Amino acid sequence: MQIRQIREEDIPVCAQLANDLPLGKTYGFTKDKWIQKLQRACTEKENLLFIAEEEGRLAAFAWVHTHGAFLAAPYLRFIAVDPSFQGRGVGTLLLKEFEEQTRYLKKDWFLLVSEFNIGAQQFYEKHGYQRVGALPDFAKEGIAEVIMVKKHEGRN
Numbered sequence: 518m519q520i521r522q523i524r525e526e527d528i529p530v531c532a533q534l535a536n537d538l539p540l541g542k543t544y545g546f547t548k549d550k551w552i553q554k555l556q557r558a559c560t561e562k563e564n565l566l567f568i569a570e571e572e573g574r575l576a577a578f579a580w581v582h583t584h585g586a587f588l589a590a591p592y593l594r595f596i597a598v599d600p601s602f603q604g605r606g607v608g609t610l611l612l613k614e615f616e617e618q619t620r621y622l623k624k625d626w627f628l629l630v631s632e633f634n635i636g637a638q639q640f641y642e643k644h645g646y647q648r649v650g651a652l653p654d655f656a657k658e659g660i661a662e663v664i665m666v667k668k669h670e671g672r673n
């Protein structure tokens with residue numbers, strides 16, 4: 518498994534992956550909206566986008582905003598592993614990449630996860646993230662987003 522920065526040609530494949538997730542239907546994603554969001558993100562220097570690939574096949578991608586939490590701390594905006602690669606450690610590799618690439622900021626790591634996405638919450642807890650609150654109706658009416666934070670051991 519190789520991790521590298523996203524390239525222009527990866528964007529439609531990432532958009533397809535995001536769109537095909539069960540989450541996509543809940544939040545009303547479309548592939549075109551994803552393509553636009555990812556293209557725009559690639560032009561802004563606070564965004565880090567990286568992918569995991571195996572033998573040229575996209576396994577997963579992650580989208581990070583270096584100051585996305587309160588203009589101060591790193592925020593994992595999205596992570597998605599292709600269902601055929603889930604449970605093989607790919608999500609763990611990308612989560613580590615998020616933390617390593619933003620460790621220099623010396624700030625805690627933040628993310629949001631849907632309240633119903635218990636599997637993902639367990640995954641983050643396993644990696645040291647703790648639930649600190651919830652935002653009702655934040656991304657979609659009727660669904661709360663759980664706020665999860667991991668402490669930076671040497672934070673400012």
Ligand SMILES: CC(C)(COP(=O)(O)OP(=O)(O)OC[C@H]1O[C@@H](n2cnc3c(N)ncnc32)[C@H](O)[C@@H]1OP(=O)(O)O)[C@@H](O)C(=O)NCCC(=O)NCCS
Nearest residue numbers: 596597598603604605606607608609629630636637639640
């Ligand atoms: C959540 C996600 C990123 C995890 O990535 P992954 O590559 O499947 O996870 P890994 O193989 O690195 O880690 C697996 C561990 O996480 C936990 N885990 C991951 N997905 C889980 C699930 N759906 N249910 C329960 N536990 C899960 C398991 O406890 C597992 O631990 P084990 O190895 O001791 O069995 C991935 O499953 C995914 O993309 N899911 C769909 C999209 C999504 O929910 N994204 C998160 C949005 S906030």
